[in-house]
Amino acid sequence: MIGHLVTSGTFTLDGGxxxxxxxVWLVGDDREVVVIDAAHDAEAIAAAVGDRRLTAIVCTHAHNDHVNAAAALADRLGAPIWLHPxxxxxxxxxxxxxxxxxPLADDQEIVVAGTVLRVMHTPGHAPGAVCLYAPELETVFSGDTLFGGGPGATGRSYSDFGTIIDSLRTKVLTxxxxxxxxxxxxxxxxxxxxxxxxxxxxxRGH
Known part of the structure; x- marks a missing residue:
């Protein structure tokens, strides 16, 4: 039900x-699939999709390294791109x-191959950051909101440490x-x- 590939490229923000x-995560079955974060390499992601129907490209947030293959993948496979406004x-x-x-919205449900992905708006790393919770799979796709060892970075534009802590405390860590x-x-x-x-x-953050 869950596919995974790693793509490599460049993250650019604030002049750096x-x-x-x-x-890059794929959720689905042998007929249809959702891609979470189309990063860097549309060709490699399309190969991972294979002959399945790509029903959506879901962006956990819009930093360039998470969306820079989204348009090419959408054009190639005819899938819509979903992003929090x-x-x-x-x-x-x-x-x-x-x-x-x-648009993505808090508590929205995306269904693929009978599996529900529940959208959790979790701002902090980015204002429109979301996590996608799949209860049946006992999995949450956290984007850059939570990593092993702590929250995502909040030292650049459009991010805020207090906000990401609130998102983690009230939603993700529950x-x-x-x-x-x-x-x-x-x-x-x-x-x-x-x-x-x-x-x-x-x-540590203060």
């Missing part, structure tokens, strides 16, 4: 540029002449402890591994 490896300011940095196809956290970069973790450290993160 960094080489990054991104996790609060991240359009970041989206326009990569795509000034193209808008996302549909998920069942056995929930696997499939992140935007690096290794997966579990809610039960990360939740006990919230106070440490708050202290």
């Amino acid at each position: 540029s960094w080489d990054v490896d991104n996790n 609060a991240d359009e300011v970041l989206w326009e940095m990569t795509y000034p002449d193209r808008s996302p196809d549909a 998920l069942p402890p056995e929930t696997v956290v499939r992140t935007g970069h690096g290794e997966s973790t579990e809610i039960g591994t990360e939740a006990p450290h919230l106070a440490e993160w708050i202290a």
